[in-house]
Amino acid sequence: TQLLEQSPQFLSIQEGENLTVYCNSSSVFSSLQWYRQEPGEGPVLLVTVVTGGEVKKLKRLTFQFGDARKDSSLHITAAQPGDTGLYLCAANNDMRFGAGTRLTVKP
Amino acid sequence: NAGVTQTPKFQVLKTGQSMTLQCAQDMNHNSMYWYRQDPGMGLRLIYYSASEGTTDKGEVPNGYNVSRLNKREFSLRLESAAPSQTSVYFCASSVSPTGRETQYFGPGTRLLVL
Numbered sequence: 001t002q003l004l005e006q007s008p009q010f011l012s013i014q015e016g017e018n019l020t021v022y023c024n025s026s027s028v029f030s031s032l033q034w035y036r037q038e039p040g041e042g043p044v045l046l047v048t049v050v051t052g053g054e055v056k057k058l059k060r061l062t063f064q065f066g067d068a069r070k071d072s073s074l075h076i077t078a079a080q081p082g083d084t085g086l087y088l089c090a091a092n093n094d095m096r097f098g099a100g101t102r103l104t105v106k107p
Numbered sequence: 108n109a110g111v112t113q114t115p116k117f118q119v120l121k122t123g124q125s126m127t128l129q130c131a132q133d134m135n136h137n138s139m140y141w142y143r144q145d146p147g148m149g150l151r152l153i154y155y156s157a158s159e160g161t162t163d164k165g166e167v168p169n170g171y172n173v174s175r176l177n178k179r180e181f182s183l184r185l186e187s188a189a190p191s192q193t194s195v196y197f198c199a200s201s202v203s204p205t206g207r208e209t210q211y212f213g214p215g216t217r218l219l220v221l
Contacts, residue, residue, distance in 0.1 A: 004149075030206050033206075042199070042213055042215055045210065048209070050207060090150075092205075092208070093206040095155065095204075096166070097142075099148055099149040100149050
């Protein structure tokens with residue numbers, strides 16, 4: 001069983017600020033995914049990372065996979081109100097999700 | 108192309124009642140999943156079907172049964188609903204069950220058990 005811990009649980013920031021959220025485990029991930037979920041909808045995949053040390057960029061979002069493949073981070077530059085949502089990491093080797101970080105970006 | 112559809116969107120049950128949640132996908136995916144989402148708990152896997160004709164238990168299968176009716180449809184049944192089953196239920200599908208495939212989620216079913 002691979003437990004995924006996400007931090008912080010809640011984050012409220014002003015538009016234009018930068019932020020980083022984290023996903024950690026005591027076990028090694030074979031691959032890890034980040035999803036975003038908006039209120040009243042199902043999660044939508046943002047990225048999949050598979051290689052230790054990997055960095056992927058998606059516009060203002062930067063995803064990093066730890067060298068040891070036990071942790072990952074999501075950094076958002078110049079956050080916008082449209083970034084508001086629940087960010088979930090998932091270790092899909094056993095289809096397990098973290099509890100998520102609920103981000104609110106205020107205009 | 109509707110993706111993953113779920114019915115109903117909302118349901119209120121009394122303790123002990125039964126119901127079936129329906130899920131269908133039109134992406135020709137092999138694998139389908141049922142999750143429940145509770146506040147502060149993230150998504151927890153109830154059951155999954157790696158391919159048509161197979162089903163397996165996930166993290167929280169007690170109190171639920173599933174049927175993979177065909178490649179498109181995967182239903183979740185609550186035989187005797189309990190208040191602890193109040194939750195939002197999501198169905199998802201993917202090309203295959205490997206960890207690198209994208210899971211596509213439906214809009215969810217909000218269930219309240221009184």
